[in-house]
Amino acid sequence: xxxxxxxxxxxxxxxxxxxxxxxxDLPFRLICIECGAKIVYTEMISAKALSYKNQKSLAMLKxxxxxxxxxxxxxxxxxxxxxxxxxxxxxxxAFAGIDINMGCPVPKVVKNGDGSALMRTPEKAYDxxxxxxxxxxxxxxxxxxxxxxxxxxxxxxxxxxxxxxGANLLIVHPRTREMFFTGQADHNITAEIKQRLTIPVIANGxxxxxxxxxxxxxxxxxxxxxxxxxxxxxxxxxxxxxDYRAGRAVSLPAIQTRIELIQKHLQRACAHYGEKIAIPQxxxxxxxxxxxxxxxxxxxxRIATAISLPEVDAILDELMLLNAD
Numbered sequence: 607x608x609x610x611x612x613x614x615x616x617x618x619x620x621x622x623x624x625x626x627x628x629x630x631d632l633p634f635r636l637i638c639i640e641c642g643a644k645i646v647y648t649e650m651i652s653a654k655a656l657s658y659k660n661q662k663s664l665a666m667l668k669x670x671x672x673x674x675x676x677x678x679x680x681x682x683x684x685x686x687x688x689x690x691x692x693x694x695x696x697x698x699x700a701f702a703g704i705d706i707n708m709g710c711p712v713p714k715v716v717k718n719g720d721g722s723a724l725m726r727t728p729e730k731a732y733d734x735x736x737x738x739x740x741x742x743x744x745x746x747x748x749x750x751x752x753x754x755x756x757x758x759x760x761x762x763x764x765x766x767x768x769x770x771x772g773a774n775l776l777i778v779h780p781r782t783r784e785m786f787f788t789g790q791a792d793h794n795i796t797a798e799i800k801q802r803l804t805i806p807v808i809a810n811g812x813x814x815x816x817x818x819x820x821x822x823x824x825x826x827x828x829x830x831x832x833x834x835x836x837x838x839x840x841x842x843x844x845x846x847x848x849d850y851r852a853g854r855a856v857s858l859p860a861i862q863t864r865i866e867l868i869q870k871h872l873q874r875a876c877a878h879y880g881e882k883i884a885i886p887q888x889x890x891x892x893x894x895x896x897x898x899x900x901x902x903x904x905x906x907x908r909i910a911t912a913i914s915l916p917e918v919d920a921i922l923d924e925l926m927l928l929n930a931d
Contacts, residue, residue: 620830642844675702816850
């Protein structure tokens, strides 16, 4: 692994933002880095779309020094295409590493044999990893699930195969594809994978608090943790975990600091996409951020119809006053 990823492992400080489709774009990754994430991952990017030079997919590869280390995540199932896009777009890029998604459960992804469907075709998955490793010396990680369904829980053997193919790091979300995001992640699977592999293993799934993070870290013996859904409403969770580990008091920032960070995220999204696209796109983020705040129901209904940055900023200023101590 490159020094920045290896250093996080050696320092027991691999606390990552998970790749989330439609969520972990450049503006949000910057926010999470500022809130204590030690490494961030892009949202899923289609290898096939990159091979066709799709402009939207190419734009998703934009990265800045301020978010380093950042890993690019690809999905697909065609070996030649993976090798081609890694050679053309990632081998000489600023990304700290490459991640191959073999865990996405979404129907439109798995119907093409991509995402978690690759866990049903381990030979093809092996060939993809091997082909990428033949192209680049960048660290390569693979993100997997427990398996396709309860009867096909093959994560341990699959993980061993990915290591044999040349993967440098394995990320485990121990739910089956059939579970999607329901039920409870079985981190006994993560622990077993950690025992079987010699490469680093990262635990992902059901980490919603500092207590969750430390419990799963201890249970699995993992070399790091990855946080997904919980970061959407609470990007401060990364710093909370660091505080908890250091024995410091854990709390959310003051309401003014929280609102100012939300406004910063919004401003960056407008600068990145343009106001016309960013305002509607950011509504879901604003709903997550404001959940549970005093007066949030009325405020959120107004956010749903707002169309300009000044209008949303004014609404957020009002929310800050409503929640001031």
